Amino acid sequence: MQTEIRKRLSAEERQEEIVRVAIELAAERGVDSVTTQDMAEQMHVTQGAIFRHFPTKDDIWVAAMQWVRQRLMQVLGKAAAGAENPLDCIERMFHAHIAFIHKHPAIPRLLFSEHLHQRNSKLKQLIQEIMSGYEAKIAALLEEAKQQGLAHTDLDTKYAAILYIGMIQGLVMQASIFGEKRLLVASAAQVFPVFLYGIRSKKND
Amino acid sequence: MQTEIRKRLSAEERQEEIVRVAIELAAERGVDSVTTQDMAEQMHVTQGAIFRHFPTKDDIWVAAMQWVRQRLMQVLGKAAAGAENPLDCIERMFHAHIAFIHKHPAIPRLLFSEHLHQRNSKLKQLIQEIMSGYEAKIAALLEEAKQQGLAHTDLDTKYAAILYIGMIQGLVMQASIFGEKRLLVASAAQVFPVFLYGIRSKKND
DNA sequence: CGCTTAAGATAGTAATCAATCACTATCTAT
DNA sequence: ATAGATAGTGATTGATTACTATCTTAAGCG
Numbered sequence: 001m002q003t004e005i006r007k008r009l010s011a012e013e014r015q016e017e018i019v020r021v022a023i024e025l026a027a028e029r030g031v032d033s034v035t036t037q038d039m040a041e042q043m044h045v046t047q048g049a050i051f052r053h054f055p056t057k058d059d060i061w062v063a064a065m066q067w068v069r070q071r072l073m074q075v076l077g078k079a080a081a082g083a084e085n086p087l088d089c090i091e092r093m094f095h096a097h098i099a100f101i102h103k104h105p106a107i108p109r110l111l112f113s114e115h116l117h118q119r120n121s122k123l124k125q126l127i128q129e130i131m132s133g134y135e136a137k138i139a140a141l142l143e144e145a146k147q148q149g150l151a152h153t154d155l156d157t158k159y160a161a162i163l164y165i166g167m168i169q170g171l172v173m174q175a176s177i178f179g180e181k182r183l184l185v186a187s188a189a190q191v192f193p194v195f196l197y198g199i200r201s202k203k204n205d
Numbered sequence: 206m207q208t209e210i211r212k213r214l215s216a217e218e219r220q221e222e223i224v225r226v227a228i229e230l231a232a233e234r235g236v237d238s239v240t241t242q243d244m245a246e247q248m249h250v251t252q253g254a255i256f257r258h259f260p261t262k263d264d265i266w267v268a269a270m271q272w273v274r275q276r277l278m279q280v281l282g283k284a285a286a287g288a289e290n291p292l293d294c295i296e297r298m299f300h301a302h303i304a305f306i307h308k309h310p311a312i313p314r315l316l317f318s319e320h321l322h323q324r325n326s327k328l329k330q331l332i333q334e335i336m337s338g339y340e341a342k343i344a345a346l347l348e349e350a351k352q353q354g355l356a357h358t359d360l361d362t363k364y365a366a367i368l369y370i371g372m373i374q375g376l377v378m379q380a381s382i383f384g385e386k387r388l389l390v391a392s393a394a395q396v397f398p399v400f401l402y403g404i405r406s407k408k409n410d
Numbered sequence: 411c412g413c414t415t416a417a418g419a420t421a422g423t424a425a426t427c428a429a430t431c432a433c434t435a436t437c438t439a440t
Numbered sequence: 441a442t443a444g445a446t447a448g449t450g451a452t453t454g455a456t457t458a459c460t461a462t463c464t465t466a467a468g469c470g
Contacts, residue, residue, distance in 0.1 A: 008436060008447055032237060032319045035427060049448050051429065112317050114237045117381050127382055152402075159395040162379065166396065169378045170371020176322055177332055190364040191371065197357075198403020213417055213466055240457065254418050256459060412470095419464070426457080434449070440442090 015053045017043055019063045027106035031061065031113035061115060062122045068107060069130050075100045086145035087199065090138060090164070091192065098188040101172055108176045111169070135161045142199065152201045160199060167195055220258045222248055224268045232311035236266065236318035263320065267327045270315060274335055280305045291350035292404065295343060295369070296397065303393040306377055313381045316374070340366045347404065357406045365404060372400055 009017065021042045025034040036057055040047040054060050079096035083089035101107045110116065116123045138161035145151040171191060175184035214222065226247045230239040241262055245252040259265050284301035288294035306312050315321065321328045343366040350356040376396060380389035 011447075014447075030319050030322055033323075036429090037427075045447095046449050047428085048430080048450075052447065055429095057428065109322070111378070112319070112322050114235050114317070114319060117235055117314070117317050118238075124382060131379070131382065155402075156395060156399060159392070160399045162376075162392060163372060163396050163399050166375020166379060167368060167371050168375070170374040171367075173316070173374045173378070174336070174367065174371060177329060177336065187364070187367060190361060191368050194361060194365045194368050194403060196403075197360075198399060198401075202407050215467095216417075219417080241459085242457075250417095251419055252458090253420080253422095253460075257417065260459095262458065414469085415467090417464100417466080420462085421460100422462100423460080424458100427455090428453105429455105430453080431451095432449100433451105434447105436445100436447080438443100438445080440444100 011053060014045075014049075015063070018050060018053055018060060019067055022060050023064050023067070023104070023106045026064070026109045027104070030109045031106075031115065058115065058122065061110070061113070062126065064106070065110060065123055065126050068104070068110065069126070071104075072097070072100055072130075085148065085150060086141040087150050087196070090141050090145075091196065093138075094164070094168070094192055095188070097168060098171070098185055101168075102184050108172050111172065112176065131165060135165055138164050145199070149201055151199050155199060164195065167191060216258060219254075220268070223255060223258055223265060224272055227265050228269050228272070228309070228311045231269070231314045232309070235314045236311075236320065263327065266315070266318070266320060267331065269311070270328055270331050273309070273312060273315065274331070276309075277302070277305055277335075290353065290355060291346040292355050292401070295346050295350075296401065298343075299369070299373070299397055300393070302373060303376070303390055306373075307389050313377050316377065317381065336370060340370055343369050350404070354406055356404050360404060369400065372396060 018039060021039050022034060025038055025042060036050045037047045039060075040050055050057075050060075054063070075096050076093050079092040080089050083092050110123075111127075113123070115121055116127060118124070135158075139157045142151055142155065142157040142160050146153060146155055146157065151157075168188075171184060171188050175182055175187065223244060226244050227239060230243055230247060241255045242252045244265075245255055255262075255265075259268070280301050281298050284297040285294050288297050315328075316332075318328070320326050321332060323329070340363075344362045347356055347360065347362040347365055351358060351360055351362065356362075373393075376389060376393050380387055380392065
């Protein structure tokens with residue numbers, strides 16, 4: 001006689017658990033190879049139960065991405081809080097961002113999932129929003145830095161911001177491809193100064 | 206009466222066609238959603254016929270990536286040939302690389318395919334080789350530039366090379382996510398100077 | 411021409427997976 | 441206590457898919 005301890009959760013609790021489990025599994029195996037069956041097994045529930053809480057599987061990934069966004073914004077906000085100046089702010093946000101991705105291996109998986117790059121995907125739209133906002137924020141900080149004489153005057157802030165985001169994405173991709181052979185956090189720490197050097201004002205050096 | 210014009214190709218020709226068709230379809234729909242059935246239809250052959258020429262579907266993608274590598278190396282070599290100095294060489298290679306990716310939309314799709322990010326994938330190994338070699342080449346050119354006084358003396362050439370590759374990957378990812386809203390070639394042309402500014406020697410400015 | 415061989419056709423198989431749905435167990439409010 | 445609400449079950453379905461065994465026929469060669 002196997003006494004299955006089955007708890008009956010509220011819809012809200014179960015939804016959160018589904019998202020949490022989906023992210024957990026995606027971190028190990030990649031988004032596209034996580035099935036609803038896998039999720040169900042992980043939380044000791046039947047596969048059909050999943051669809052009481054999400055109309056489609058895709059909606060689970062959208063919810064996962066929303067969770068990531070909410071947490072990322074929190075982390076970036078905290079990092080920005082202690083900054084002394086705009087360039088310091090960017091540097092703190094950069095390292096906080098890298099540390100966050102390092103802590104959540106599901107993020108690269110979400111970024112590289114086919115869903116994201118498909119047409120008309122909700123995920124794609126969500127990422128577009130996140131990236132656009134982020135880019136604008138970085139560009140604004142660079143503009144500030146310029147006005148304070150911290151960045152050189154002929155800096156193209158918009159494309160410097162694109163380079164900033166590209167740097168993060170490139171580092172994440174290389175870490176994903178090289179695996180343990182190239183540590184994300186360590187590489188990031190070495191690459192950032194190269195980026196920063198191209199931004200900084202050279203007058204006072 | 207349907208007069209099907211069916212030509213019987215040699216194994217070599219058919220293999221090449223399979224790879225070509227696979228790349229074509231991947232460009233439109235993404236690697237992971239291209240089925241062997243799709244390929245077969247595209248070349249007016251039954252699905253089973255594919256497996257006379259490739260033992261597994263994965264091997265088709267490996268062959269596709271090898272084709273890409275071969276072509277990319279050719280393009281980069283040609284770009285490097287006309288360079289006046291190491292920095293100019295990097296710049297020419299950069300634009301040639303971006304143009305090449307722009308010409309072959311399947312490349313981003315290959316980069317973002319789940320296969321690539323899976324454990325022990327042949328594709329992954331292949332990309333690792335390509336990237337390692339590329340990075341070494343860029344680092345060597347930067348080292349040369351340093352010795353010629355074109356790059357500043359405290360440049361960390363290894364991590365500048367990583368930034369260079371990351372810049373390309375980031376630009377590709379952003380172009381993929383933003384679609385037509387952000388043109389790859391145009392963005393790349395604007396971002397490169399920001400990168401270059403951080404590399405160049407400032408003495409003679 | 412006739413023979414060989416290899417490309418391709420035909421017709422599968424087994425597995426996977428998202429989604430559905432009728433039904434049941436459990437919780438909650440009255 | 442009981443009725444309504446709802447989380448979860450269990451079984452199934454239909455579509456998809458990589459891959460295969462066997463048969464057919466076109467191409468190339470002596």
